[in-house]
Amino acid sequence: MRAPVGGGGGASGPSGASGPSSADGPVGSDGPALLLFLTTTCEPCRGLWDALASAPVGFGLAMPVVVVTPSASMEDEPAARASSPPWAELVMSSAVWFSYGVGLAGTAVLVRGWSGGPDGTPGEVLGQARPEDPWELPTLVSTWLERDRARKIVPSIGSPGGSAEHRAPRLERLLNGPPLVPGRVARRLPRLTIVTVALIAAVGFATRNSSRPLLFDARVDAFLGRASGFEHRAATLLSQVGDPKVFAAITAIVALALILLGDYRAAVATTVSVVLTVVVVEQVLKPFFERRMATIPGWTFPSGHTAVAVALAGALTLAVGAKRPLGRLLAPALRSLLAVVVFLVACSVGTAMVALGLHYMTDVIAGALLGLAVTGWIALFVDLFIARLRLTSSSAGAHPPLPQPPL
Numbered sequence: 001m002r003a004p005v006g007g008g009g010g011a012s013g014p015s016g017a018s019g020p021s022s023a024d025g026p027v028g029s030d031g032p033a034l035l036l037f038l039t040t041t042c043e044p045c046r047g048l049w050d051a052l053a054s055a056p057v058g059f060g061l062a063m064p065v066v067v068v069t070p071s072a073s074m075e076d077e078p079a080a081r082a083s084s085p086p087w088a089e090l091v092m093s094s095a096v097w098f099s100y101g102v103g104l105a106g107t108a109v110l111v112r113g114w115s116g117g118p119d120g121t122p123g124e125v126l127g128q129a130r131p132e133d134p135w136e137l138p139t140l141v142s143t144w145l146e147r148d149r150a151r152k153i154v155p156s157i158g159s160p161g162g163s164a165e166h167r168a169p170r171l172e173r174l175l176n177g178p179p180l181v182p183g184r185v186a187r188r189l190p191r192l193t194i195v196t197v198a199l200i201a202a203v204g205f206a207t208r209n210s211s212r213p214l215l216f217d218a219r220v221d222a223f224l225g226r227a228s229g230f231e232h233r234a235a236t237l238l239s240q241v242g243d244p245k246v247f248a249a250i251t252a253i254v255a256l257a258l259i260l261l262g263d264y265r266a267a268v269a270t271t272v273s274v275v276l277t278v279v280v281v282e283q284v285l286k287p288f289f290e291r292r293m294a295t296i297p298g299w300t301f302p303s304g305h306t307a308v309a310v311a312l313a314g315a316l317t318l319a320v321g322a323k324r325p326l327g328r329l330l331a332p333a334l335r336s337l338l339a340v341v342v343f344l345v346a347c348s349v350g351t352a353m354v355a356l357g358l359h360y361m362t363d364v365i366a367g368a369l370l371g372l373a374v375t376g377w378i379a380l381f382v383d384l385f386i387a388r389l390r391l392t393s394s395s396a397g398a399h400p401p402l403p404q405p406p407l
Contacts, residue, residue: 032126033114034141035065036088037097040069040079042105044130051134057087059137066114070094079307095183098380101387106130108137110144122178122323128387177386178323180269180379189376196369203362204289204301211292217360247274247308254316261325269382270315273375277311278304280374281367295357303359303367306350310371313346318379346371 036052038045051059052067058376059065064244067084070077071094084090099122107130127144131137179307181189207214213221251274258267281304291301317339320327327335 009097013038023368031063032110032112032141032145033066033123034059034061034137035066035068035096035100035109035111035114037102037105037107037109039105040076040083044106048106048134051137052083052085052088055085058225059140061138061141062116064140066091068093068096070097079380093183095187096175097183098181098186098383099183100125100128101383102128103384104130107142111149124178124279178321179357179383180265180321180324181376181383182321185376186380189373189380192369192376196366196373199362199369200366203366204285204291207289207291207301207362209290211294213360214362217362220361221328221357241245244278244304246313250393251312254312254319255256258319258326261329263314263319263325265386266315266319266324266326269375269379270312270319272382273311273315273378274308276378277307277371277374280370281307285370291360291363293360300359301363301366302370303353303363305351306346306359306364306367307371307374309346309349310343310368311375312371313342314372314375315379316342318375336363352372 036048038048040049052065065088067080067088067090069080069090069092072092074094075092077092080090080092100111102109107128109128110126111123112126115123117383126148127140129140131140203214251271255267255271258264258270281302285302286299286304290299291303292298293300316326320330321333322328322332322335330338347368350359350368353359354361354364
């Protein structure tokens with residue numbers, strides 16, 4: 001069974017549920033914790049549920065074990081509570097599935113820094129696999145912990161200094177990095193997509209193959225068109241910032257900076273988001289709807305300048321997350337300020353196009369929503385793709401399973 005896309009409304013868990021304390025620290029500490037992503041309707045999960053019922057406390061791992069199911073609105077809550085052993089924490093949250101990029105039920109993830117609860121910040125992933133035999137878990141966990149210790153204490157050849165993160169191989173850093181899309185953003189993506197599609201369809205079909213403005217466009221565009229000389233010059237400058245060549249250069253610079261910082265998944269998501277946005281707008285939507293303005297040649301709906309600007313702003317906002325390489329270089333207030341500034345600039349590009357008479361306001365709104373939706377889905381797909389690579393990598397390095405416990 002696949003993890004639910006979008007998730008239910010809120011996440012829920014048992015009242016007062018918490019995993020047991022251990023030598024490695026309780027749930028919510030910096031010690032390791034084993035997360036088991038299960039559903040009550042998944043047939044491959046049945047073996048893990050049965051193993052949880054018969055296994056010794058914590059599988060004898062001396063660390064917290066957390067059972068993570070989809071949100072209560074998408075899961076049989078009484079069945080989940082009845083199946084979960086008393087020594088394991090039960091968290092019912094689709095957001096946690098998205099936070100760790102888990103795409104298949106029955107997946108085990110070892111993390112350090114599990115903050116606990118449905119809305120906790122994702123911890124560092126030490127290993128991930130979907131074991132066919134639940135009694136492989138102790139061996140898998142031992143393998144992942146040994147690999148993590150070796151990565152910390154064994155310096156790379158010719159590199160006496162540097163942190164463990166910089167000494168780790170590039171593939172390891174790529175696979176074990178935090179996801180781009182927080183759970184709360186993933187939950188809102190389906191709704192954003194529905195609004196975007198509805199608006200593009202409504203405006204596009206209402207104005208298809210015509211140059212007439214809607215009533216909303218006529219009033220807003222007339223207001224923005226009454227610009228002073230200074231405002232007109234500022235609008236002209238902003239429209240030049242949105243030029244395709246300029247944005248191609250900006251995208252290349254941002255992607256290169258992210259690569260140099262080691263944030264490969266953010267670099268890929270940024271580049272693919274911008275390119276795909278351009279293709280969808282210029283090659284699909286504009287030729288299909290053929291909306292024009294009477295004063296200029298070419299099609300206008302939706303605004304390509306705005307869509308690309310907002311797509312890049314969205315990708316940058318994800319790249320400055322608290323656990324991302326770029327975000328760790330900035331103070332929390334500076335991260336928030338940077339996100340606000342890039343979105344203000346992106347929206348100003350669209351507003352400038354309206355003020356100069358090059359777009360209708362509905363062109364700009366549709367372009368902005370499209371850029372956000374494309375960036376969100378591309379980032380989520382990158383997270384899920386890397387989660388699948390991580391699953392394959394972890395499974396390939398697993399040791400032979402432990403003997404079956406006596407019946």
